[in-house]
Amino acid sequence: MPKVCIVFDRVRVEEKMLEEKAIELGHDTKMIDAKITQISTESKKNNFDFGDVVIERCVSYFRGLHFTACLEFLDVPVVNKFEVANNCGNKMLTSLLLKKHNVPTPKTYFAFSSEAALEILDKEGYPLVIKPIIGSWGRGVMPLKDRDTADAIVEVRELSDGPLDRIYYLQEMVKRPPRDIRAIAVGGNVIAAMYRTSRGFKTNIALGAEPISCEITKELEDLCIKASQAVGGGILGIDIMEDEKHGLVVHEINNTVEFKGLAKVAKRNIPKEMIEYAVTSAIR
Amino acid sequence: MNCPECDAKIKIPDDASVGEIISCPDCGSDFEIASKNGSVCELKHAEKVGEDWGE
Numbered sequence: 001m002p003k004v005c006i007v008f009d010r011v012r013v014e015e016k017m018l019e020e021k022a023i024e025l026g027h028d029t030k031m032i033d034a035k036i037t038q039i040s041t042e043s044k045k046n047n048f049d050f051g052d053v054v055i056e057r058c059v060s061y062f063r064g065l066h067f068t069a070c071l072e073f074l075d076v077p078v079v080n081k082f083e084v085a086n087n088c089g090n091k092m093l094t095s096l097l098l099k100k101h102n103v104p105t106p107k108t109y110f111a112f113s114s115e116a117a118l119e120i121l122d123k124e125g126y127p128l129v130i131k132p133i134i135g136s137w138g139r140g141v142m143p144l145k146d147r148d149t150a151d152a153i154v155e156v157r158e159l160s161d162g163p164l165d166r167i168y169y170l171q172e173m174v175k176r177p178p179r180d181i182r183a184i185a186v187g188g189n190v191i192a193a194m195y196r197t198s199r200g201f202k203t204n205i206a207l208g209a210e211p212i213s214c215e216i217t218k219e220l221e222d223l224c225i226k227a228s229q230a231v232g233g234g235i236l237g238i239d240i241m242e243d244e245k246h247g248l249v250v251h252e253i254n255n256t257v258e259f260k261g262l263a264k265v266a267k268r269n270i271p272k273e274m275i276e277y278a279v280t281s282a283i284r
Numbered sequence: 285m286n287c288p289e290c291d292a293k294i295k296i297p298d299d300a301s302v303g304e305i306i307s308c309p310d311c312g313s314d315f316e317i318a319s320k321n322g323s324v325c326e327l328k329h330a331e332k333v334g335e336d337w338g339e
Contacts, residue, residue, distance in 0.1 A: 010316070010331070011303035019301075033303055035331075061336040136338020162335075237339055254339040 002279045003028040003051030007067060009035050009058040013260045014271075018055060021271040027279070034058050039070040053282030054078040055235075055274065057256055061089045061134060064256060077282035080234035080255055087231040088255035092133045092169055094231060101230035103223065104249045106241070107172040114154040117168035121150050128170040136254070138202040143173060171251070174243045179203060181214050181240040181248075184257055184270060185228040187277040190221045192259075192266035213265040223248050235274050288327060289313040296325050305330050 004022040008015045008031060015031070022029040030051055037048075054071055056078055058064030065085045071078040080088075087093050098105040109124065111117040121128055121144060130153060132140040144150045157165040180203045183193040193216050196209040203209045214220075224238050227250045237257030243249045259270045287294050292310035296317070300306065306315050306327065314330035 008303050010305060011301055015303070016301065031301070031303065059337050060334050061338065063336075134336060136336075139335075139338070256339050258339045 001026045004275060005030045005032055005051040005054045007032045007034050007054055007056050009060055009063055014258055015057050017271040022275045025275055034063055034067045043074060045074045045076060050076045053278045055278050065089060079278045079281060084232040084234045085255045088253045090133050091131055094253050097230045098227060098250055103226045103230050104246060106174050106249050106251055109170040111168040112166060114158055118150060120170055127173045129173055131169045133164055133167050133169050138204040141202060143201060174241045176241045176243055182262060183224045183238045184259060184262060185224050185236045185238055186273045188225055188228050188233055190216050190224045191268045191273045192262050192270055194262045194265050211261040211265050219248060227253060285325060287311060
């Protein structure tokens with residue numbers, strides 16, 4: 001049986017579920033802490049015990065991305081691939097790829113200075129939603145409802161002056177029910193979906209949104225397959241909104257998908273599907 | 285074992301694994317299990333939530 005390695009920086013419920021399932025399926029299973037692993041340009045694959053395939057599960061996006069680059073340098077099969085992690089970790093790249101591959105996605109504007117961002121807002125009108133191009137759990141996602149709010153947010157960004165703060169990602173406010181859909185695609189197959197309902201603007205499970213089972217319709221399945229292909233495939237969490245005007249639209253794709261909420265309502269065994277896919281993709 | 289911060293008793297579940305986060309019930313500090321040998325654990329301060337954390 002192929003050996004499975006799970007790279008982590010913090011063991012969450014999901015990493016424990018994956019480890020337990022890999023062991024249950026009969027795989028020799030190893031957990032590796034990225035924080036205490038050292039790799040160099042002189043490193044060789046046989047200096048480490050990464051097994052036959054690595055499932056990269058770091059909670060820190062940049063740590064996981066760069067660790068993946070090192071694994072690929074060592075020719076260790078890794079899920080997800082660097083290119084996929086890069087495409088999904090950056091909302092701007094995701095939006096561009098979705099549009100390029102004709103996947104319905106909310107209209108999104110990009111600006112590279114505060115002045116240009118404010119010009120877009122004045123021209124397109126309020127509200128627009130501002131999102132940091134890198135970040136999760138809904139942090140920094142805010143509806144800009146008027147010029148005063150926009151000025152305040154732009155000022156905060158200019159004061160913090162992080163390199164990514166100069167990239168403005170402004171998205172149309174989609175008219176939708178107070179929920180969104182999270183689907184998990186594994187190797188291009190949609191294995192589970194849920195509604196995330198919330199009384200507030202954000203629908204992240206991390207912020208307390210309620211998971212409710214969602215039927216995987218043909219329309220939802222086709223959309224997720226196209227979205228998965230657009231970013232390079234693998235194990236993905238696809239976020240979808242029900243736009244009153246345009247139907248289902250994909251607004252985000254997650255590379256290191258959290259699934260403890262969805263596992264409560266899913267019919268299929270999510271960690272099992274993930275382990276089996278990782279092993280199969282490594283053999284191919 | 286005792287909390288490295290406030291010395292309160294911290295109960296570590298038998299099935300807890302290296303890399304898991306344990307919170308002190310008294311002071312609320314978070315610790316990561318750095319190593320585990322039977323019932324003996326070594327704790328280190330857990331990393332703070334980073335700007336790039338998430339899925």
